[in-house]
Amino acid sequence: MISVSIAGIGGQGNVLAAKILAQAAKTKGWQVRTAETIGMAQRGGDVISHVRMGNNHEEVYAPLPAKGSVDVVIALEPGEGARALPYLKENGLLVVPQSGIAPSTADLKADPYNPAAVIDALAAQGVAVSVVDDQALCDALGTRKALNIMMLAHAINVVNADPRFEHNELRNAISMDELREAIVACVKEKFVTMNLTAVDLVLQSAKVYKI
Amino acid sequence: MSKTFLMGNEAFAHAALEAGVKVCAGYPGTPSSEVLETIAKAHAQGKAEGVHVEWSTNEKAALEMLAGAAYSGARTLFTCKQVGLNVASDALMSLNYVGVEGGTVLFVADDPGPISSQTEQDTRRFASFAKVPVFDPATPEQGCAMIKTAYDVSERYHTPVIVRPTTRVCHASTFIDIEDTTQAKPAKGFEKDSKWVIFPKRSFEAHGEINDRLPKIAADFSACEFNPIEVVSFGQDAEADSTASRDVPVQVSAQEPASDQVPTIGVVAGGISYAYVREALRIIEQLAREAHVALSAVKLMQVGTPYPFPAQRAEEFVQGLEAIMVFEELDHVLEDEFLKLAGQIHAPYTVHGKLTGETTARGENTTDDIAAQLIAFMQLPLSLEGRGMVAQTPIPARPPVLCAGCPHRGSFIAVKNALAAMGKKHEGVYCGDIGCYTLGNAKPLSTVDTCLCMGAGITIAQGITAVDPNRKAVAFVGDSTFFASGMTGVANAVYNGHDITLVVLDNATTAMTGSQPHPGTGVTLVGEHRKPLSIDAVLQALGVEKIIHANPLKAHDAIEAAREAIGFEGPSAVIYESPCTALIAPQAPVEFDEDACTHCTKCVSRLGCPALSWDRENRHPLIDTSLCTGCGLCAELCSDGALACPTQADSTDQSCPSSNAQEA
Numbered sequence: 001m002i003s004v005s006i007a008g009i010g011g012q013g014n015v016l017a018a019k020i021l022a023q024a025a026k027t028k029g030w031q032v033r034t035a036e037t038i039g040m041a042q043r044g045g046d047v048i049s050h051v052r053m054g055n056n057h058e059e060v061y062a063p064l065p066a067k068g069s070v071d072v073v074i075a076l077e078p079g080e081g082a083r084a085l086p087y088l089k090e091n092g093l094l095v096v097p098q099s100g101i102a103p104s105t106a107d108l109k110a111d112p113y114n115p116a117a118v119i120d121a122l123a124a125q126g127v128a129v130s131v132v133d134d135q136a137l138c139d140a141l142g143t144r145k146a147l148n149i150m151m152l153a154h155a156i157n158v159v160n161a162d163p164r165f166e167h168n169e170l171r172n173a174i175s176m177d178e179l180r181e182a183i184v185a186c187v188k189e190k191f192v193t194m195n196l197t198a199v200d201l202v203l204q205s206a207k208v209y210k211i
Numbered sequence: 212m213s214k215t216f217l218m219g220n221e222a223f224a225h226a227a228l229e230a231g232v233k234v235c236a237g238y239p240g241t242p243s244s245e246v247l248e249t250i251a252k253a254h255a256q257g258k259a260e261g262v263h264v265e266w267s268t269n270e271k272a273a274l275e276m277l278a279g280a281a282y283s284g285a286r287t288l289f290t291c292k293q294v295g296l297n298v299a300s301d302a303l304m305s306l307n308y309v310g311v312e313g314g315t316v317l318f319v320a321d322d323p324g325p326i327s328s329q330t331e332q333d334t335r336r337f338a339s340f341a342k343v344p345v346f347d348p349a350t351p352e353q354g355c356a357m358i359k360t361a362y363d364v365s366e367r368y369h370t371p372v373i374v375r376p377t378t379r380v381c382h383a384s385t386f387i388d389i390e391d392t393t394q395a396k397p398a399k400g401f402e403k404d405s406k407w408v409i410f411p412k413r414s415f416e417a418h419g420e421i422n423d424r425l426p427k428i429a430a431d432f433s434a435c436e437f438n439p440i441e442v443v444s445f446g447q448d449a450e451a452d453s454t455a456s457r458d459v460p461v462q463v464s465a466q467e468p469a470s471d472q473v474p475t476i477g478v479v480a481g482g483i484s485y486a487y488v489r490e491a492l493r494i495i496e497q498l499a500r501e502a503h504v505a506l507s508a509v510k511l512m513q514v515g516t517p518y519p520f521p522a523q524r525a526e527e528f529v530q531g532l533e534a535i536m537v538f539e540e541l542d543h544v545l546e547d548e549f550l551k552l553a554g555q556i557h558a559p560y561t562v563h564g565k566l567t568g569e570t571t572a573r574g575e576n577t578t579d580d581i582a583a584q585l586i587a588f589m590q591l592p593l594s595l596e597g598r599g600m601v602a603q604t605p606i607p608a609r610p611p612v613l614c615a616g617c618p619h620r621g622s623f624i625a626v627k628n629a630l631a632a633m634g635k636k637h638e639g640v641y642c643g644d645i646g647c648y649t650l651g652n653a654k655p656l657s658t659v660d661t662c663l664c665m666g667a668g669i670t671i672a673q674g675i676t677a678v679d680p681n682r683k684a685v686a687f688v689g690d691s692t693f694f695a696s697g698m699t700g701v702a703n704a705v706y707n708g709h710d711i712t713l714v715v716l717d718n719a720t721t722a723m724t725g726s727q728p729h730p731g732t733g734v735t736l737v738g739e740h741r742k743p744l745s746i747d748a749v750l751q752a753l754g755v756e757k758i759i760h761a762n763p764l765k766a767h768d769a770i771e772a773a774r775e776a777i778g779f780e781g782p783s784a785v786i787y788e789s790p791c792t793a794l795i796a797p798q799a800p801v802e803f804d805e806d807a808c809t810h811c812t813k814c815v816s817r818l819g820c821p822a823l824s825w826d827r828e829n830r831h832p833l834i835d836t837s838l839c840t841g842c843g844l845c846a847e848l849c850s851d852g853a854l855a856c857p858t859q860a861d862s863t864d865q866s867c868p869s870s871n872a873q874e875a
């Protein structure tokens with residue numbers, strides 16, 4: 001069983017990222033279930049999607065994973081990565097972008113949100129966290145709209161390449177080409193090129209990351 | 212037939228279409244709204260032949276309309292969330308007595324948690340109260356099969372049937388086979404018959420018919436596929452996951468277990484808890500394997516038809532069991548049934564669950580909780596300790612807030628300012644309602660003092676002034692809620708002379724549930740255009756003598772409107788009109804002029820707009836240009852002209868008249 005969670009804030013496109021993974025799983029002939037947050041939580045709140053894939057042809061019963069059972073957490077925002085941490089397996093991979101989104105608050109005395117400190121704290125407690133220079137990538141693409149796809153591509157790339165994830169269930173389960181195919185099948189036609197370019201940008205810059 | 216990635220609710224819509232549903236109606240409510248939207252979409256694409264689908268003004272209107280269609284022989288589908296059934300209950304209670312001709316399925320989505328609801332009520336209880344059969348799916352696939360069976364049950368016994376999934380089933384997605392096109396079953400039309408008229412004498416007879424059919428339905432349920440029983444045995448040194456290898460639930464009667472594998476422990480689950488139990492057993496097996504702990508087999512039963520309870524099937528299940536643990540969300544419906552059964556058949560088993568404090572009493576179940584509860588119940592020397600890390604760093608809280616640019620923010624600020632300007636003795640009570648605008652209760656707006664149920668703000672305000680006539684009670688209601696259940700409250704205020712001010716937040720949509728149209732928009736679910744119902748005309752016709760219109764984003768006018776209406780003696784109304792941000796393209800973001808800023812902090816501390824934050828170092832507001840819609844509200848409220856909206860002409864020279872009066 002492969003479990004992947006995608007954590008972000010309403011509007012960041014975690015549902016689409018989950019759908020793309022589900023599509024890739026289906027092409028493989030695996031059973032797949034996903035879970036999403038819909039409703040009150042969308043109004044600026046945190047949202048998380050889960051994808052569970054029966055890669056050993058086992059039956060997937062529940063759409064939601066248990067604590068400590070997720071192979072890869074893809075965070076679209078560092079604080080949301082920290083929030084989703086309880087789902088991550090002990091040796092699982094957490095990918096986060098560098099930039100954070102400050103929570104909205106009218107409290108003038110609230111401590112400013114420091115995403116870099118969150119990432120440092122996660123690394124310090126031993127989480128295998130891979131940080132993406134999302135600003136550079138999104139600048140290169142000319143939009144932040146494909147951040148979800150970039151983080152997804154990065155996660156698959158790291159888990160496939162980094163020896164630390166040799167026993168990760170997602171390792172080599174989905175290739176970059178399979179990801180590309182799933183993107184083509186899932187996104188609106190006019191956005192296909194943008195999203196495929198996003199994947200290419202991630203791969204080109206991959207060597208600059210500490211993976 | 213094609214395999215499509217569908218959310219539970221989308222799949223249920225297709226199942227109903229495939230069952231030949233002809234007339235569909237409901238009222239939006241999370242987690243149920245996507246069902247009718249999916250049907251409307253299929254209809255628009257020409258894939259669902261012969262279907263009528265509508266958002267009705269409220270649930271009661273929907274179910275009554277469907278009753279007429281069902282009397283006429285059409286298969287009908289009603290959809291709502293759990294609290295929506297309260298509104299439709301008047302119709303449902305009698306409809307079961309009258310009976311239906313065409314299959315009638317009520318899709319009622321429950322919301323354990325609750326995640327986006329005001330109660331954790333259990334529709335299974337409602338079903339038994341109304342004496343109506345109910346199905347409770349564990350997965351979207353099973354829900355689809357249940358909907359098709361539900362139509363057959365409904366027509367065979369002339370009874371309405373409820374299918375009640377919960378949020379996690381409604382909003383879970385998977386690949387499902389759907390027909391490319393569907394055709395509604397033809398209906399023969401209404402045929403006159405005395406049975407359609409409910410009279411006490413007829414009700415007495417009908418009650419007998421209901422009492423006769425329920426045991427028959429229970430017997431059908433006992434034999435159906437939705438109450439599977441199986442023995443889950445754990446291979447001692449099996450490499451593979453043995454629970455996983457058994458895809459098809461095995462009936463216990465068809466199986467001859469080895470004598471050391473005859474289970475004495477039973478597990479019962481309903482709804483998604485059944486899926487969690489399967490996952491939890493997998494985790495337990497893995498833990499046991501790692502710890503070299505032997506596991507004895509357990510007997511597992513899903514109850515997919517909680518009412519009428521499939522007692523024969525359950526009796527089969529309890530044979531040889533010493534103890535049963537029951538997993539279900541919301542109420543202890545199944546637990547009660549197994550306790551009752553033990554008494555009826557003098558069985559020696561004990562029942563463990565919510566009533567014994569051994570399972571989760573409220574809120575959602577999870578695989579983790581169920582695994583821990585099963586480990587305790589089975590007295591296994593296993594521990595779930597250490598599963599899942601916890602971040603050693605503070606995580607920013609992200610409570611839901613009104614969107615940047617939301618016009619409701621302007622309305623709340625205007626009423627608050629108007630009341631503040633009227634002096635301390637007019638301290639207002641803000642009676643809120645159900646919708647995005649319930650979020651007005653959050654700081655810094657703090658303009659929702661009460662929230663009960665749809666339309667109740669209007670009537671609660673009347674009760675408050677009945678006790679304290681000097682109190683200014685302001686009732687907020689959204690445009691969709693106004694038509695759904697606000698009008699009778701207004702009539703009551705006029706008729707009984709309650710001096711309240713009604714504030715209609717008209718944003719031209721049903722925003723909270725995802726922008727559905729309603730009578731005031733004039734557009735129907737399938738995109739037909741009708742003459743929009745005018746809230747103003749309705750209020751006038753109901754006898755409201757003071758009605759003022761204002762744009763909530765024009766602070767000056769908005770405050771004046773509120774002041775005038777609140778000052779009026781007798782029922783009065785302000786209609787704030789400005790579209791939801793989901794309906795319009797954002798305008799150029801607001802511009803900040805550092806030199807003009809006096810560092811008063813008002814823009815940030817009073818508005819709570821997510822696009823505005825405070826830069827502590829430089830003591831001025833920061834604008835998140837990716838969120839700002841250029842609504843102009845902050846520019847209107849900045850009396851120093853430091854914020855300016857390029858597209859909102861003359862907004863900078865218009866300071867907020869009472870911005871200094873509001874110190875609350």
Ligand code: SF4
Binds near residue numbers: 612647718723791792
């Ligand atoms: S969805 Fe519309 S009504 Fe709801 S908070 Fe956002 S702008 Fe306001």
Ligand code: SF4
Binds near residue numbers: 616822834
């Ligand atoms: S104009 Fe001001 S109040 Fe309106 S969205 Fe932008 S920052 Fe918020």
